[in-house]
Amino acid sequence: MSVLRCVEGEDDGVGVTELAQRTGLTPSTAHRLARALTEAGVLSQDPRTERYQLGPALVVLGRKAEQRLGYRQALPLLEELAEATGESINLGIRAGDEVRVVLDVASRQPLRFSQEAGSRVPMHVSAMGKCLLANSGDIDGQITELGDLVRATHRTITDRDQLRAELELVRERGWALNDEERNPGVRAIAAPVLRPGGGVIGAVAIQGPTVRVTDDRLPELAELLDKATHRIAALLDAR
Template sequence: MSPKIEDGRVVGAQTVARAFAVLRLFRDQGGDLGVGAVAKELGLNLSTTHRIVRALVAEGFLAQNEDNERYYLGTGALLLGQAAHSNFGLDVVYPALQALAASTGESVNLGVLAGEIAVVVERIESVQPLRFTQPPGTRVPLHASSMGKVLLAFNADVERRTLKGVNRLDRITPKTHATAASLRADLAMTRARGWSTDDEESSLGVRCVAAPICDSAGVARAAIAVQAPAVRMPDARFDELGPQVATAAKEISTLLPPGHSF
């Protein structure tokens, strides 16, 4: 049966969008929430919020804590996440991420392209007491991160779409590239050596090295990055870590089944 359409819009699309917004809120908050808090965060009225929450409970994507009447992500969300984890090939690549974290002593991220940003989908935390936290689900700017820049450098379509007609770039820190020309020079260097750097461009005090995970055509669909506090990553360590990260990224690309796309 085809969806009902009125005035060019799919009937019920707004409700679906709101349900996804509720699920994203629970994902990002990482704890239980009451209906009032959900309504306030999303700018919805209480009755609408309650209907959406109850529908998600009925489908198993939310569950209710009977002690405080708050809600939390249910088994439906867990099973969906596990299926996505497997479909992304994360079970296969996780050992390689662990090995890179162990050999470098630093945190390791796996990120994938999601439109005009990159999203962290897996992370291995450093055992060091001083570290930067960037949990799965974190949205990463393409122009101001090692992961984002390596995705731009090895995906011509994304680079063209991101920088077309752009002269000035949003500066997140004083070290972020301010112009498209400056960023393009960085991307050319990244392509030449096979890995990128982030010299406190997205967060002051944090430096990173990343390499692309490419498909059979050599196009980057994902990337891995090693993060460390700037005090543990002087310039010389960029040259040490770059080849290590690039080797790990190539290993991961060989582990994925033919035709796999993040």
């Protein structure tokens, strides 16, 4: 998994030496694992550069997983939300201590902020991440599992007590705000996609520049999110 995640983030591929350095494996072990994954089609190797990239077998696996989990069924609802708000929309799920973007709809505005499907974001700097943390059981336990709260901007929450208070507020009001905590000039508001029987499936975020995602718009955006996430929950929970 470490090898796959290392290769995933590099469009130009990764060499064996880089794989070993980034994963902490010995060069011989990194080479052995990369070759085994290549033989299985999970990785592919450029014959010219000898660098490893994601392989064709992942396309098939991804399509099967997408079909089984039913995320694509939620895309029309995300598109409706993008049209209603004029901003970019994401559906994200939890992947360890990060949020992984599953679906994205980019705003039509020339000034916009969007995250492509497959992107990963640290939980504590993400509105979606805060929703997932706040609705996954004991808040203190969730914070402990995060490890270091790395600062991304001067507004990033790096104090655990402050993050605890923030997550309690998210749980109480039903939505979270990322107020330039990851990218300067960008705000995001998100709400959890909750299972009718309990538990959290994912989260949906509306994100855009601070000049448009203003305080006076937050109640309206929160209401639109609430309606959308309830409809999405019914679709995904049925899967």
